Amino acid sequence: MMRFALLVAAGIALATPTLAGTPQRIVSAGGSTTEIVVALGARELLVGVDTTSLYPAAVTRLPNVGYVRQLSAEGLLSLRPDLVLTGSEAGPEAALDQARAAGVEIVTLSDGYTAKSVAAHIETVGRALGREAEAARLTEAFETDIATVEADIARVETKPRVLFILQTGRGASMVSGTGTAAHAMIALAGGENAIAEYGGYKPFSPEAATLAAPDVILMTDQTVDAIGGGDGVLPEAAFAATPAGRDGRLVTMDALYLAGFGPRLAHALHDLAVKLHPARAFTPLPEREWTKAQ
Incomplete structure (x- = not known):
């Protein structure tokens, strides 16, 4: 912690965006959050992830900042991010506050276990990355797939x-x-x-x-x-x-x-429903870019 305090006191730029207004170095703490970043085509901007970020497999080769509930400010700032994206479970809050004090933007997704919450998360991440158009396309495909699955399950x-x-x-x-x-x-x-x-x-x-x-x-x-x-x-x-x-x-x-x-919710829901109701027929979902192993 002493080393961290000295770096901040010395005014070293730990989190300076490469391009004004558009994050270029992203740390994602939360498995579904990381999936959304990748689904929006921004995997190359990720400089670090947490231990719950396991999909796609390529992200597991990035520097790891530890468990999402036990983050450290020094660990985050060592990667010089200009944006940290977190799930609602991320913490401790003191570590996030220290990162904010060092000039890092922190965007925390809202809690919720519904399809609507996933769509809201996609919108939030898209806005944070300056990729609103990509987020709109992802949301449209996601909601189409969810509607298909929900219609089958309703029967x-x-x-x-x-x-x-x-x-x-x-x-x-x-x-x-x-x-x-x-x-x-x-x-x-x-x-x-x-x-x-x-x-x-x-x-x-x-x-x-x-x-x-x-x-x-x-x-x-x-x-x-x-x-x-x-x-x-x-x-x-x-x-x-x-x-x-x-x-x-x-x-x-x-x-x-x-x-x-995360963005694979519709496909996961379809697969679980098939296993819970083996006598029923369920409409196959189209393979999406974000459901392919990468």
Whole structure:
């Protein structure tokens, strides 16, 4: 911190835009935020990302500023950004305030797990980058795809009960209640969260999982990898007697794709709906530039 303070006191230009009014060095802290930047054709302007920025794969080779909730002002400013884009979860606020004090513009996206919030995020990032026309085109395609998926899901007659289980790092598994991205995705895909008694995440309880009687167990690919594979999930005592266990219904998806709420939301929603409602036919979505692995 002493080194950082001396740099600022000396008036060293840590964040001077290359072109007036148009950011040329961008740090993005938030997986969906980074996806939007790339979808707008501005990947070459990124000089750093956080650990949740995993798509497209090319961004993982950029300098990393750490976990989005544990950013440091010195880490941000070392990359000499003129713009830092963050999701609503970014912090701590003190680090962002220090970056602002050094002359860096900070743009924080609003919270929300809806298609409308994604469209608003695209507009916000487009305006910050001076790429309003690109943002308008992206939003139009995104909203077209969302409308297609929503129309199909509206015709679904039954809502399977879905239990979402998350493993983070080496800690205990957690089960999603209400108010999470997973909860929102389940509802948007025509399902019902099997846990509605509490909000947020709580440690996994085998007894509660059994009583929830899920029709489907939903996990991320990363969770399945962390527990050594999915073969042993449904035979567990907690699930064996549930509808999901009896019917062999374990659904897995990439974490950022499933719960990122970025420009790939329509495609993720389509893919989840297909897995939750295997007897239904869903309209295929066109491949978009931002849904291709890059």
